[in-house]
Amino acid sequence: MKKHFVSLLIGIVSYVQVSNVYAQKTVYNKDVEQRIKQVETNLFSNKAGSNNDKWAIDTRMRHYGVYGLSVAVIKDYKIEWVKGYGFADFDEKRSVTTETLFQAASISKSLNAVGVLKLVQDKKLALDTDINTYLTTWKFPYDAVSKGKKINVANLLSHSAGLSIHGFPGYGKGDKLPSITQILNGQKPANTKAVRSQFEPGLKAEYSGGGTTISQLIVMDITKQPYAQYMWNNVLKPMGMLHSTYEQPPFNKKAQELATGYQENKKQIEGKYHIYPEQGAAGLWTNPTDLAHYIIETQLALIGKSNKVLSKEMTQLRLTPYSENLGLGVFIDDVNKTFGHSGGTAGFRCQYYGSLQGGNGVVVMVNSDNSDIMYELINSVRSIYKW
Structure with a gap:
């Protein structure tokens, strides 16, 4: 009896371990289920010395x-599975569910660009106009480095403004949070230096989360709304990204909805x-399902169907x-x-790709500082779906 109990206990523990690796099971049709299984067992690396080995997702x-x-996979302009x-x-x-929210990190910039371009579409700003035309609570301090050239909104969204500050480390819970103007001026309690010119605008691409933060302030100055409110009403909600938020911290979400980040x-x-607080650059909380809605809407809009x-x-x-290879936010x-766009904040990594033709795509998000598995999984998806 004791031996039987021990065997039963081992079996229960094994089941719990397996069920938590494959945490959520949704039943799809036979063909989709087969593709899911193939994807889950076909991860591979493109790195030198990988020997074309194939691995299972739980192993990796x-x-x-x-x-x-x-993960979410898009096929023919529809979400095939999540x-x-x-x-x-x-x-x-x-356990991770399909509703679990992850920090989207720099993927936030893709949606931020949609929000800024909505203002362009509504003729509330122009892409080729000096940013100081729209900034009212703060002005960019041009100096000799910019060589008399003015930065425009398109420069900010395409990382061609010649600005500093690649990314942001974030703030811990309980830390005093800086205002946007304090961040841009590098004033305490901001933990990054001032956003300033490194070279003249339009000369070349230089990734700048600082530039994206200026675009966030432009949105706030034009609309006279909190950034998260504007993005919810004009971008996230219309696209069907109903679980997502730019609130920092995400006070409008329950703790159990949020993934915990790990080193x-x-x-x-x-x-x-x-x-x-640099919401436009790194503040989005979302999941692959919602990002898939954004990708599909982008693809349908591109062909005039939405x-x-x-x-x-x-x-x-x-x-x-x-x-160079930069569009506006992508x-x-x-x-x-x-x-596409990748993202990385403390304890989180993510990546999405959408095809420019045919309506295909993939989104992967992890609560880890290690991103290698994401690209192995994306390799598997591309291989199985023959993209």
């Missing part, structure tokens, strides 16, 4: 020390996640390379014909 999650992962794996919070044994050594981020936020003409402009891959 353990290998990289990734607690939680969520699935969550592992733990949103390991200590709480809280590469599996150590939990203090306070579970950082706070980013205009929930942006018109066909504005979407075409957004997806046209403006500076990276354009002319070889693979995709638009």
Whole structure:
């Protein structure tokens, strides 16, 4: 009897471990289920020395020390499947579901650009006009570095403004949060330096979260609304991104909806996640399902079959390379014909790709500082779906 009980206990523990790797099970049709299984067992790396090995997703999650992962796959302008794996919070044994929210980090910039271009479409600002025309609560301090050239909104969205501050480290819970003007001026309690010119605008691409933060302030100055409120009403809600928020911290979400971030050594981020008042650059909380809605809306708008936020003409402009491989808020891959963006904040990594033709795409989000598994999974999706 005792031996039988021990065997039963081992079986229960094994089941719990497996069920938490494959945390959420939605029944799809036979063909889709087969593709899901193939994707889950076909992860591979493009790195030198990988020997064309293929791995299962649970194996790679353990290998990289990734607690939680969520993925959405788009086919023919529709979400084909979405699935969550592992733990949103390991200590709480809280599983990732398809509703679990992750920090989108720099993917926030893609949606920020949609919000800014909505103002362009509504003729409340122009892409080629000096940003100081629209800034009222703060003015950009031009100096000799910009060589007399003015920065415009298109420069900000395409990282061609010649500005400093690549990214932001965020703030811990309980830290005093700076205002946007304090961030832009590098004044305490801001933990980054001032956003200033490094070279003249339009000369070349230089990634700048600082520039995106200026665009956030432009939105606030023009609309006279809190940034998160404007983005909810004009971008997230119309696109069907109903679980997402730019609120920082996300006070309008329940704690169990939010993934906890982890370092590469599996150590939990203090306070579970950082706070980013630089909302346009790094403040979006979302999930692959909602990002898939954004990708599909972009794809449909591009071919003139939807205009929930942006018109066909504005979407075409957004997806046209403006500076090197950068459109407005997106990276354009002319070889693979995709638009996309990656993201990384403390304890979170994410990546999305959408095809410029045919309506295909993929989104992967993890609550880890290790992003390797994301690209192995994306390789698998591309291989199985023959993209």
